[in-house]
Amino acid sequence: LAVGARRLHDVNRSGWWMLIAFTIIGLIPLFIWSVSETKPESNKWGQPAK
Template sequence: MNIFIGTVKKYCLFSGRASRKEFWIFFLVYFLGGVILSTIDFFLAWNGLLRTIWEVSLFLPFLGVAIRRLHDINRKGWWVLVPFYNLYLFSLDGEQEENSFGSIPVL
């Protein structure tokens, strides 16, 4: 959970690098939180209010960690605009030495 909170605190950080671990933990909590809130919305007949708040509030942190993850594999952040191919890119190992986007991430 500390990794998730740390990533949220870096919500407008689009430079630097993010490890696979940081990205996938954030993505898992983001996804599962959305599923849980959708279920609550369904039973309370709130028409997706909680999930919408969750998605909107975490959009920038998700975009930031996705761009930093792309930087870790030495790709420009614009690749985040290409759907589905990103899932493959996010699963690749990061560069094992400093690259043009910064030093190796700690996580």
């Protein structure tokens, strides 16, 4: 759960977005966000991972 929340924070999403995994269709955006590039700018959760 922590890794998933960190990954969502890296793409400027809240960790609460992991709850959409309870719907089958929600797995599609979670997969897209998990494989997308990290945003280069800082967000409200801190510095980017890269």
